[in-house]
Amino acid sequence: MGSCSFLSVFFIYCFLSISLCLAEDPFVNYDFEVSYITASPLGVPQQVIAINGHFPGPTINSTTNNNVVVNVHNKLDEELLMHWSGIQQRRSSWQDGVLGTNCPIPPKWNWTYQFQVKDQIGSFFYFPSLNFQRASGGYGGFIINNRPIIPIPFDTPYGDITILIGDWYTRNHTALRRALNAGKDLGMPDGVLINGKGPYRYNDTRVPDGIDYATIEVHPGKTYRLRVSNVGISTSLNFRIQNHNLLLAETEGSYTVQQNYTSLDIHVGQTYSFLITMDQNASTDYYIVASPRFVNESLWQRVTGVAILQYSNSKGKASGPLPDPPNDQYDKTFSMNQARSIRWNVSASGARPNPQGSFRYGSINVTEVYVLRNTPPVMINGKRRTALSGISFVNPNTPIRLADQYKLKGVYKLDFPSRPLTGPPRMETSVINGTYRGFMEIILQNNDTKVQTYHLSGYAFFMVGMDFGEWTENSRGTYNKWDGIARSTTQVFPGAWTAILVSLDNVGIWNLRTENLDSWYLGQETYVRVINPEATNKTELSIPDNALFCGALSKLQKPQDISLAAPILGIGSKLFFTVLMVTYTLISL
Template structure:
């Protein structure tokens, strides 16, 4: 029996190696060149404001890839400020050097260019990119990412007639620099509400500030895939289509159980795929995105409105907008969130089903309990805090410091309370240890009176629980450990909590942050350092040849990195959850 088990493991290992080599050989390289500018002519609304455009486009161009492709993006920064892009939900396997956030990359200076190279390793699904520093996301610069299945992997629904990317988000009338300055005041930190909602960079139908509105052309009887992302700054929204239902099929790289919905809540930073069948009469129909936790009758411009246009339409949209759920009904939203579950029978990036490895029998190595709130610090500037610590961005990226000088002088590892709240609010460079190949439980508690959402770079996490009120150890009894969906951004309800599990098999320096731009800009983030000392080349990649230097390395090249320890004596296979 022992011999049989050994041979099974040997066969499994051989198949994995063969699959990896096959994927590497069949991967293609995609080369993109982006000219990033501040464009004052685009004007998504009738307001003079600069918009961040990529190759003259707002939103930016689609990155259309297949599982395991290599994407090269040569970014020319023609703006007047340093710039970074991050790839929201792309896991950057073994390569946090390309993550594009302040803790991993030196910014691209004005008048220069830098090339990102990343692989859509073992991923499928709907994602988006956006600029990650200097409050740039409030000015645009975002665009869609599709990672489609390899031909050998079946998609768990019939091929749609066409696919549409639908980037929806709130927008400010003022320039991002003006809004950014306001955020560092009491007025901005506590009360700022966006002005309008855009669909693919276009204002609502019928709004006097809109220069255009979004419209999708469909043919009666055909089915279409809508890839919906909330690229906004502050507001969750509920999306619906007049007289049409939607079938939810995917979220952020995971196929879901297919459930039919009249409307869908989408929180900041999240992406979904839904199927919509054009099964109504030959007319036009409203597409609506209304804000959550806001009375839309008081802020009508925050209701995004587009059109589903039938090719044989004989009439324009008419009548009242389709009514959605009460925007203040948290129980509706929580119950819908709990109904979104992993499709355990579908394959994704690999032929084995997504649910081959379930989390009902894992042993947790760590638990982080992170409480979000707002505090006035010693300088009287309101800051968002996690466990009463607000993140202070150092001039030297953490990843550079970690690799070359073991973080010395830039950050102090684990000088952050992961399960308790500091008595006094303070600033800090928050970097915590994530145990390599350990399971971590992250409990996110929202002490604010507004919706929040959290994202972890480098990983998909299992969303195991939601609740309103305090989280206690007893709350684990309510977790869904059978088929929790795997994604990278989770909402956290006002006065509530969300719990996720993650398997930390991806070495690197990874950003854990609020997706709300104001919260992130004002300090609601930390970094998780997942370190593997094994120098095996299959582990984390070395710095890229075009590595940018800044901070303590600005005037001189970095020293040689610390010597690695001797190689490990044996190869350990990652659990199947990391194969998808």
């Protein structure tokens, strides 16, 4: 055999081997054009943020270990960042899409996010994280399916349906932002949207004529998986479907012990997936309802989201009163007990074949404890602000992760207090110094008057305790150390606390915030910095080639480079292409 023939066979062998290896982690690609459109979800024309001309945006559909590539074209008149809520970018906070880690995408620019949904499954959503933009839309669902070799703990549903619910104002995000900057409350929302549409006209006096509503079509006798996210601004919502049970199966990447609910409270930023069997007769359609919680019903009657569940053989329109919500406006015990009832399915496999309960979080020693207390908005330096533990966070001009990369001094302080400050609140860029591979206990104490939900980027944490009153050291005796749900967003009721445990195994700079947009915008957030002290131990992905620069590093920013802004080939794709070309060349000799 000639040397060229031998080399040809050798490279073909390499090509086939690499192809087989790379086939396990394929790429899924999306192109997002983020722009303004005019829409009338509540019957009033207004400016809405759309993706590819649609509101809400498309659902990202991926599978465990996929490499997700999203090329974002910013057609807005202001800066933009897209955040992937609940997606744990392993070793790459560079892709998180929040101001502490990324410089914003300038208007008329495009920027490509690339990350791997490593060892994850579940239901999530994405949204624009800057400047209150989520209040005008720009959001969509994000699904991570399990790999076929890993069984799911229920029969494969007939269909998969994404439902996005949230409170909505007919003022756009810039008007709402101006109100907050002027020290005002946002006031009562104008309605609740379901999949970007207003309420079905279930009541002629409360719902104006001519409003478009969402219709979800189903087949009788079939079971569907409904993934429901509260993408709203600040209102907790009760979700229910007339005459149908909601069998809870998963939340934010964890399979739950399966329990039936007639309704479930979904707080801002949370996602649940339910199994729903279409076991009712088709004499009529059925109401799908998302109604505000813990508010004065007589004032908020018009602020109710109503969509339609329509059987394929339906014989008539939905009729009659809406199904009742829980009757506990002034007593949140029912809702808290409901939250406590959600348990981790420790026998189900998640993204890997081992059971979820194989990580025995209850037996791990806690290495650091942080008590984070919020309060109602206060005046700081003449501005109305919110705070955590007496610190109202100020985003630096240079993102924290970028400052670390270039060893800039004075951008932030690693002095966030482990206990609430006793003096007057202050505005600071103060960050939690997390210990790599440590096990952190965080107590979220809500001294505000409304429900707050808290989210930690880059991680799933264990929700181990929740109760009314002030947390004390003795409260640990009530912790669930066996099957507390693992998730990325948890509610904290007013005058109450929630305790979470998190294993700090993901290096990077990770946002810890309230999901309530008004409180977040006014400063109720911080970051957890998790750095591997061993310089030779490579645990974080390198800064991406297309990184944007701003603040003190603005001089490093080059003009828009289309070759870097376009979807990035992963190393596997580049190697695949190289081997292919070499093989072709040798065969041609």
